[in-house]
Amino acid sequence: MRIGIQDGQLFLGFGSIQRVFDDSSLWDPLIRLADHYSAPRTHGEAAAFLERECGLSPGRAEEIVEIFRSGHYLIPAGSYRPEDRYSRPSLFYRLSGADSQEVQKRLADSHIVFLGCGGIGNLMSVTLATAGVGQVTLVDADHIEKSNLTRQYLFTESDVGAAKCEVLARELRSRNPDVEVCTIRRRMTDLSDLAALPEADLLVLSADSTGITELVNAHCVTTETAWLNVCYVNDIAVWGPLIVPGKTGCWSCRPLTAQAPSGNAELDALISCINRRYQAPSHGPTNMLSSALASLDALKYLGDFGFVQSLGRRVGVWTHELRLDEQPSIPDPDCPTCGPLQP
Template sequence: MDAISPELELTDAELHLYSRQILLEGWDIEAQERLKLSNVCIVGCGGIGCVLAELLARAGVGKITLIDPDTIEMSNLQRQLAFTPEDLGFYKAEILAKRLRQINPHVRVESINQALTTENATALIQHQDLVLDGCDQFAIRYLVNQSCVKLNVPLLSASAIGFQGQLFMLEGDSACYACLFPPENQADESLRCADSGVLATTPNVMASLQAHHALLYLGLGKMPLRQNFLLWDGLNFKQRILSFQKDTDCPVCQAR
């Protein structure tokens, strides 16, 4: 690993804060310093994004950019742990950013109260070390995937609906989200929490798994879900990991 510049070395306060992680066999000060050097972008500050962002902030990821155009509604409070009734009507990204700064003042947080679009995706994604997708709209999910493929930025994408969740990683020349789910087969936007329902714990389980994988990648360079797809069945408390390959006809990753 390259030498860490003095201003990016862990302070005494940070060493104390992250001491339980640094004590782990297989995780050391260098892994923690790699976290501090990392920039991540979270697309969606709802059920998945809230817990994901908090876990990464507590763990010591250096900079977190939050992207979400939505404001907080009463129905969000059932599963979106960062928010309270006093936050109703405020932007999710702003309130979540405020909470993260309170939790860990050593982490830099930026909030973007706008939707990810074809116009701003490159500027928001191109300098990230990892993009974390937790949105509930297929169109945005495909845009995130397409942008990460184009810019060669690693992506961890998680979703949750009902009792079920999914998680996969795009990295380098691996298969992309469109290989798994061709866009022409995913036109039903009704498959969202607002329309289909979701158990309070489902997005939080998926957020924890996504955060765990992110820490393994950022701190240790591990990618257990590269070319693999995790399926969580919360109703029957079962988990499966399926291997998959690139689609030779994929319009996204085969076109670059």
């Protein structure tokens, strides 16, 4: 935690653990106790310190100690070890009150499949692999092109022409040799292709081939596999919904993307023709934004801590005006894809 004073207020911690105190009579015991906790203390020792050094009554001292206990400001003595690869993330997990060792174990026991190894696949896979997810499977049939290098940051000019999934696997292994990385060089065109995928705790879809979203949704509902859609829509960074079959709605429950007008075959055909000519304006910072927010949700889901922002909703950040949009993925009991699984 950090402490600051601004505009006549004491800030005890910042971000999710932030508490603000206007009552200046609390400043002295709070600051002194924060300093006292720089060495291991029992709660009884902390309360006794406040009684002795600040002249507080036993009841008042207990109230101050409880602020630290309930505010996620304290960690068990010896749990932070700088020599540990995951020491700094462990402090992050504790912001939500989670046991960081349990979170790290859940991540180590997890398997995540990335369907697509482009800009989003690059960024998310390295984030999850270096965070300690135990097994990563990379699925992509494409080869690296020079135009990929503006946003697919784990590739270099010397990799141009090589298979994306193989180069990405090499880079992940070099960053965390404890993670098992597998590759599948195969294009996913139908349900039989998806059926060849290994079982996983989470599937991340970042491929953009026509109809792939619907195929992945059908596959994941059938296999009861959680999956997360991550993409960009021009300059909107998009992630979600995180779909957990049997707990949330699925992609088929409610239209989340604009569709061709119904009842006019000619206009439908023109729209399809226009869309086939479309080339997505992929841009590094937009890729990074959607990948970062989606990676955080993936870690929260696999590590079971905090609140998963995209659970049951699709979220978009409009980068040209910094605006947030969301589309709830409302379960439809009559959905032909996931209706039978809904409680």
